[in-house]
Amino acid sequence: MLGEQIIKGMAVTARNFFESYVSKDRLTTVQYPEERLPQKGNTRQFPFLVYDGDDAEKGLRCVACQICEKECPPKCIYIVKSKDKKPDYKGQMQVYPVRFDIDLSVCMSCSICVEVCPFESIKMNTEFELSTADRFGGLLFGKDKLAKSNSYYQKVHPKDAAESDAVIAAEKAKAEAKAKAAAEAKAKAAAAAVSPAPPVTPAQPL
Amino acid sequence: MNTLATPPKNFEVKPKLDAKGEELGELLEVSMGPHHPSTHGVFRMDVVLDGEKVVKLKPVFGYLHRNHEKIGENISYLANMPYTDRLDYFCSMTNNWAYALTIEKLAGLAVPERAEYIRVIMAELTRLQNHTCLIGFFVQDMGALGTPMMYAFREREKILDLFEEVSGARMMCNYMRFGGVRVDVNDEWIAKTKKVVADYSKFLDEFGTFLTENEIVLARTQFVGVLPKDLAINASITGPMLRAAGVNYDLRKVDKYGIYSRFDFQVPVGEHGDIYDRYMIRVLEMRESIKILEQALRDIPAGPVMDPKAKLRGFRPKAGEVYGRVEGPKGELGFYVISDGSPNAYRYRVRPPSFINLTILEDMCLGHNISDAVVILGSVDIVLGEVDR
Amino acid sequence: MFNTLDQIFVNALHWLVSFVPEPWRPLASSMLCISFILMVFPAFFSIITIFERKGIGRIQNRYGPNRVGIPFTKIRLCGFGQFIPDGIKSLTKEDIVPRAADKVVHFLAPVVMLIPVLLAYAVLPFGRNMTMTDYDAGLLFFFAIGGAVEIAVFMAGWSSRNKYSLLGAMRAIAQMISYEIPLILSAVTVVMVVGSLKLEDIIAAQNQYTYGIAHWHVFTPWGLLGFVLYFIASLAESNRTPFDLPEAESEIIAGYFTEYSGFKFALFFLGEYLGMFAISGLGITLFLGGWTSPVSFLTWIPSYIWFFSKLITLIFVFIWIRATLPRLRMDQLMNFAWKFMLPLALINILIAGIWHFMNVEWQRWIVCSTLVLAAYVWLGRGLMHQQKLGKRTYRYAE
Numbered sequence: 001m002l003g004e005q006i007i008k009g010m011a012v013t014a015r016n017f018f019e020s021y022v023s024k025d026r027l028t029t030v031q032y033p034e035e036r037l038p039q040k041g042n043t044r045q046f047p048f049l050v051y052d053g054d055d056a057e058k059g060l061r062c063v064a065c066q067i068c069e070k071e072c073p074p075k076c077i078y079i080v081k082s083k084d085k086k087p088d089y090k091g092q093m094q095v096y097p098v099r100f101d102i103d104l105s106v107c108m109s110c111s112i113c114v115e116v117c118p119f120e121s122i123k124m125n126t127e128f129e130l131s132t133a134d135r136f137g138g139l140l141f142g143k144d145k146l147a148k149s150n151s152y153y154q155k156v157h158p159k160d161a162a163e164s165d166a167v168i169a170a171e172k173a174k175a176e177a178k179a180k181a182a183a184e185a186k187a188k189a190a191a192a193a194v195s196p197a198p199p200v201t202p203a204q205p206l
Numbered sequence: 207m208n209t210l211a212t213p214p215k216n217f218e219v220k221p222k223l224d225a226k227g228e229e230l231g232e233l234l235e236v237s238m239g240p241h242h243p244s245t246h247g248v249f250r251m252d253v254v255l256d257g258e259k260v261v262k263l264k265p266v267f268g269y270l271h272r273n274h275e276k277i278g279e280n281i282s283y284l285a286n287m288p289y290t291d292r293l294d295y296f297c298s299m300t301n302n303w304a305y306a307l308t309i310e311k312l313a314g315l316a317v318p319e320r321a322e323y324i325r326v327i328m329a330e331l332t333r334l335q336n337h338t339c340l341i342g343f344f345v346q347d348m349g350a351l352g353t354p355m356m357y358a359f360r361e362r363e364k365i366l367d368l369f370e371e372v373s374g375a376r377m378m379c380n381y382m383r384f385g386g387v388r389v390d391v392n393d394e395w396i397a398k399t400k401k402v403v404a405d406y407s408k409f410l411d412e413f414g415t416f417l418t419e420n421e422i423v424l425a426r427t428q429f430v431g432v433l434p435k436d437l438a439i440n441a442s443i444t445g446p447m448l449r450a451a452g453v454n455y456d457l458r459k460v461d462k463y464g465i466y467s468r469f470d471f472q473v474p475v476g477e478h479g480d481i482y483d484r485y486m487i488r489v490l491e492m493r494e495s496i497k498i499l500e501q502a503l504r505d506i507p508a509g510p511v512m513d514p515k516a517k518l519r520g521f522r523p524k525a526g527e528v529y530g531r532v533e534g535p536k537g538e539l540g541f542y543v544i545s546d547g548s549p550n551a552y553r554y555r556v557r558p559p560s561f562i563n564l565t566i567l568e569d570m571c572l573g574h575n576i577s578d579a580v581v582i583l584g585s586v587d588i589v590l591g592e593v594d595r
Numbered sequence: 596m597f598n599t600l601d602q603i604f605v606n607a608l609h610w611l612v613s614f615v616p617e618p619w620r621p622l623a624s625s626m627l628c629i630s631f632i633l634m635v636f637p638a639f640f641s642i643i644t645i646f647e648r649k650g651i652g653r654i655q656n657r658y659g660p661n662r663v664g665i666p667f668t669k670i671r672l673c674g675f676g677q678f679i680p681d682g683i684k685s686l687t688k689e690d691i692v693p694r695a696a697d698k699v700v701h702f703l704a705p706v707v708m709l710i711p712v713l714l715a716y717a718v719l720p721f722g723r724n725m726t727m728t729d730y731d732a733g734l735l736f737f738f739a740i741g742g743a744v745e746i747a748v749f750m751a752g753w754s755s756r757n758k759y760s761l762l763g764a765m766r767a768i769a770q771m772i773s774y775e776i777p778l779i780l781s782a783v784t785v786v787m788v789v790g791s792l793k794l795e796d797i798i799a800a801q802n803q804y805t806y807g808i809a810h811w812h813v814f815t816p817w818g819l820l821g822f823v824l825y826f827i828a829s830l831a832e833s834n835r836t837p838f839d840l841p842e843a844e845s846e847i848i849a850g851y852f853t854e855y856s857g858f859k860f861a862l863f864f865l866g867e868y869l870g871m872f873a874i875s876g877l878g879i880t881l882f883l884g885g886w887t888s889p890v891s892f893l894t895w896i897p898s899y900i901w902f903f904s905k906l907i908t909l910i911f912v913f914i915w916i917r918a919t920l921p922r923l924r925m926d927q928l929m930n931f932a933w934k935f936m937l938p939l940a941l942i943n944i945l946i947a948g949i950w951h952f953m954n955v956e957w958q959r960w961i962v963c964s965t966l967v968l969a970a971y972v973w974l975g976r977g978l979m980h981q982q983k984l985g986k987r988t989y990r991y992a993e
Contacts, residue, residue, distance in 0.1 A: 002976070002978060003975070005419040005421055006420060006421055006919075008416075009919055010920075012412055012415055012416050013654050014654075016653075016655075017654045021653070027657070027658070029656070029657040042372065042373070042374045044374035067519070071282070073285035073288055073289065108288055109378070110380045112288070115388070258925070345921055348921035349839070351836065353918050356656055356657065416919075422837055422921050422922075425979075426921065426927070456992075459992075473992040474990075474991050474992075475990055475992050477989070482987070487989070575924060575925070575926075
């Protein structure tokens with residue numbers, strides 16, 4: 001009969017209307033900015049640099065290897081290496097970045113920099129409300145704005161931070177074990193060198 | 207007395223005649239410009255109308271050209287993966303898979319089984335959400351004030367949430383890598399996906415009552431925009447448009463790429479090739495996708511998700527040329543890559559299905575009203591990111 | 596007590612008019628009635644625009660406007676103050692008149708749209724004894740005035756000197772003229788059965804109760820069909836979806852009021868909505884019993900409450916249909932009017948005649964119901980099958 005399917009369609013619409021007052025599934029709008037949807041665990045927005053401890057300069061994990069700069073697709077990272085070195089988490093002396101700029105207006109949030117970094121030092125942040133009125137540099141984030149502590153990383157991405165910490169701990173343990181083995185070997189060699197040769201007893205006369 | 211009943215003596219109306227001696231009407235030339243609520247993106251149609259019938263139609267695009275192929279030739283293979291996300295921005299997983307497939311063919315990488323299953327799941331989820339969106343836009347073009355579109359987007363959000371949980375981004379996932387996928391999915395995600403897929407059938411039923419037999423939709427879409435079979439084959443049309451025209455050609459069955467040969471699904475084929483057929487073929491394809499998803503989610507094995515031989519950095523495939531293709535939701539998405547052993551491609555070319563399907567627009571629209579031209583454009587399912595690259 | 600509540604506006608009017616000297620009383624009474632209509636219905640219009648946006652929003656799983664309550668304060672009122680900023684916006688926009696336009700006609704078109712629509716309210720009965728002017732030929736007056744709206748549409752399209760708006764205006768007029776005929780023919784059935792063109796008489800004929808249910812015309816077979824036809828025709832007259840091709844032509848031509856901006860556009864909008872209310876009001880009077888209550892034990896509720904609640908219900912159905920259905924194409928629209936609604940309206944007249952002349956109650960119910968059903972199904976099938984439209988099945992490749 002003509003109009004039967006139209007009536008059925010209107011029944012669907014009416015059902016949506018009445019259920020929108022009752023169930024959350026039928027009223028999927030979130031009144032931003034008063035309410036916010038909870039972010040997913042894995043969400044990625046823009047990169048940030050991780051530092052251990054409290055000091056952003058001394059604890060910075062980045063060693064300015066420039067791998068992320070080379071692999072970045074839109075080439076939004078700019079690194080300037082330092083001339084001097086500072087100790088990293090393993091105790092070795094490493095170069096650090098004097099300048100580490102990311103232009104967030106160019107960054108496409110692909111997280112390839114995170115994938116290729118060998119030092120667990122650049123990770124993805126979840127903050128996206130970064131709009132600024134300054135068109136020419138408001139979104140050019142330098143090292144000071146990009147560096148965030150490891151405790152922040154654990155808060156924002158708990159699972160990834162736990163994995164990252166495990167990797168760092170394993171590296172540290174390996175380095176320590178290697179250092180200990182090297183020290184032991186050195187001590188043994190030193191002890192061997194320092195301790196005198198056994199005294200040569202003169203042969204007894206017959 | 208000179209009344210209106212008797213015209214004055216020197217009053218004569220001579221109609222304009224064309225070559226055949228028939229009366230020539232005045233032709234109206236309209237440009238449905240790039241800023242338009244009914245063209246899916248920045249797309250222009252130069253239409254010449256005779257009264258209300260379309261006499262000539264010329265699609266004009268290029269407003270979204272972003273030098274994708276040139277960029278692909280200047281950056282490394284891995285760095286091009288996020289750019290392929292942005293080709294057909296609705297279906298980023300399928301684009302990634304097509305590119306990964308091509309480069310794996312070139313470099314001879316093997317993909318572990320779990321990664322293959324994950325790829326199939328992602329591709330079918332992409333197909334579901336693309337077709338849902340398309341139906342929403344298509345009814346919106348017919349004037350339904352956005353209600354089906356809102357329902358479609360409500361369901362699409364659930365799938366995008368799944369994508370965000372696994373890869374971190376909703377639309378630009380950047381998820382496939384050469385030799386597998388970037389991260390593994392956990393059991394929680396599989397359980398969530400099973401729930402989403404189960405709810406989807408119910409949503410499709412509700413959507414179907416809304417649209418499938420609605421008399422107004424029937425009146426506006428049946429026998430409109432007919433694409434005959436031989437014209438479709440000659441014009442290299444692929445995807446649901448080709449199947450609606452009556453040709454049984456689905457790359458998942460023809461090429462059997464990935465592990466599609468393990469799944470039990472059918473390919474719906476249309477008869478008349480009009481807009482209604484294209485719309486119904488997409489609905490039936492969605493139901494088949496749900497079947498594939500149920501099987502894949504049930505059978506997914508444990509294991510690694512990345513080929514151990516694959517390298518992230520310093521990836522230099524051997525020299526050669528390769529063409530890899532997948533059945534995207536819009537048609538055959540192909541990548542043609544010529545490598546000369548360096549970290550960049552020597553030539554990188556995308557075969558965009560929307561662009562090639564768009565070339566037949568004029569032939570479908572001739573003789574119809576201008577209102578029909580809009581709905582026909584909606585049924586071709588173009589995405590300007592792919593058309594213009 | 597309920598009688599005083601029912602007649603409260605009438606008594607208030609008499610009391611206010613009593614302050615005026617005797618010769619001026621009819622004029623004062625008319626002025627007061629006019630001001631009442633001019634205050635109530637535009638206010639109703641503002642509330643209904645907000646209801647429409649919120650209603651369509653809820654249907655689409657979202658909130659409608661819900662922030663603006665009283666401007667410049669934080670009081671939200673669930674967004675019901677939205678019409679204030681909208682009104683201010685339309686008043687403060689620049690009034691652009693195209694250089695080639697015919698200025699006088701361009702200026703007069705919204706006015707010519709609005710005045711007849713407001714005039715039509717003069718004959719509508721809002722409650723018991725609450726008709727402003729109760730003509731003996733009130734129905735005829737309503738339809739005669741309603742026809743003037745079409746000339747306004749043509750004036751708007753013609754004066755803009757724009758090929759596209761002229762084309763849009765032509766289409767709009769074609770649509771409105773085609774749908775006037777089923778509209779009037781479905782009203783003719785009521786006149787036939789009641790025997791009078793006076794709207795009060797039509798309501799009085801429906802104000803009788805059998806087994807507690809009123810004798811509304813919509814509760815009879817010919818009345819139900821007539822109401823459905825009237826309702827669809829009124830959708831087309833007010834240019835609402837699914838017949839809104841003249842006004843929401845998202846294809847190319849923005850319609851006959853493309854060259855209007857600012858306050859004139861607001862006047863067109865107001866005229867369209869007031870027309871919607873007026874035509875719904877007439878439909879309520881003809882078929883739904885006007886200000887009477889459907890069941891006899893609810894007659895204590897004041898009559899104007901009944902009228903306005905029925906009006907709100909009908910407007911909600913308009914909004915509901917707008918949110919659900921896509922648009923019909925022009926030729927399909929005309930097809931529908933001339934090949935489906937007109938024959939059905941003519942058959943309805945026949946059925947109303949049979950109803951009037953058969954005296955046995957159950958016999959006439961059966962005969963008329965079967966005739967209505969048969970006519971609807973036969974014509975409906977003819978409409979769809981003529982173009983071979985219908986459900987299809989698809990085959991799967993092997």
